[in-house]
Amino acid sequence: MSDTASDSVSDTASDNDISRRRLLGAVGAAGATGLVLGAAGGAAAHAATSGDAPTALTTVGSATVAFHGEHQSGITTPLQARGHLIAFDLAPGAGHREAAALMRRWSTLAAELMAGRAAGDGDTGVALDAGPSSLTITFGFGRTFFDRTGLVTQRPAELDPLPAFSSDQLDDRRSNGDLWVQIGSDDALVAFHALRAIQKAAGEAARVRWQMNGFNRSPGATGRPMTARNLMGQVDGTRNPKPSEADFDRRIFVPSGTKYAWLAGGSYAVVRRIRMLLDDWEKLSPTKQERVIGRRKSDGAPLTGGTETTELALDRTGPDGKLVIPDNAHARISAPEQNGGAAMLRRPFSFHDGIDPDGTPDAGLLFVCWQADPLRGFVPVQRKLDRGDALSPFIRHEASGLFAVPGGPKKGEYVGQRLLES
């Protein structure tokens, strides 16, 4: 499979070279700066048959994210408009060798797709004409992967099952998995194209366990870059750790001195499908909704005043002597200051999977959070939220996963090679 993919890569690359030159001629070097060609060299194929000069891609279409690097893509990448999460179990009879071949195949494919090229022979054509549109494809290993591949001695204790929380209503069939892939793109067709290609490249080695689809706001939808909103209408993501902060790497990425060298530069992803009970939520007045979170709905500012980025004044009381930000407000309970410094990078997608027969929307948050250690990130915060979050009556955790996400591959390496060839 990897041979097939790399054969077709060279064909596609030469098409792309030709059309890239034609683009430069057509739109001028300045206009073409940063251009990346659409999947399958689509623009080139069209130009060759029609004689038209291909059209330059928009900024959204041409944006690329690097596949190689210290960390995998899709962790600090800005939220994309479309996301797919898919988990696989290795097929009966598949073990270490098949897993290594699969990771090699998937990595070759991901590098090609993220550069805006085709998926190889048999490309579905779904992404023709589009650029990569910030496509990212991120790979992780679940706890059971290590049993299946005979690599239990390489399994970090951080992959021990998450504790059960009292409010959990988890569906095992939509939880966990040997392998996990997160796909994000600012174009829905590009994202779907990648999802199909990843599924098909799994071949006989792995079977789909579960799959979920999500979305975020499209780039350019707001007048200026703004923090995303979720389906409850709240500004969500304000107090995420920022890569510019001194302790960001320590909080989010596994350090190089780790016991499991294969995981250096990697991270742990906690994935939760959280249903929002929107009919109940939307019955609350805006003032009550704001007290549930502790922030204003209009602009995400703390109820104690200021702008979105103003610190929460957690001790401030109102004229009635009561805390302005209630003691069970979600933003208070989840704050690192209330949890011994526990922090995570939240990078969710909203989901809407239709409307139940009784009219209830099956909608909510595909909550994905990243941390160097789930026991110093998600777990203590969720424990606290589970005990008394004002948001709890309006949400339901329906599925869960925990995955070790290796560091980014160097050129010539595949994701997970340091584990699978250790």
Ligand SMILES: C=CC1=C(C)c2cc3[nH]c(cc4nc(cc5[nH]c(cc1n2)c(C)c5CCC(=O)O)C(CCC(=O)O)=C4C)c(C)c3C=C
């Ligand atoms: C265990 C971790 C968390 C879960 C699960 C969770 C679910 C959840 N959150 C919102 C909406 C908001 N969350 C906000 C802040 C916030 N939430 C968590 C953790 C979990 N949330 C943290 C760590 C923080 C940041 C706290 C801080 O650093 O002070 C906010 C406020 C704005 C913001 O900072 O992002 C909103 C709004 C929903 C709707 C939800 C489940 C569906």
Ligand SMILES: [Fe+2]
């Ligand atoms: Fe939250």
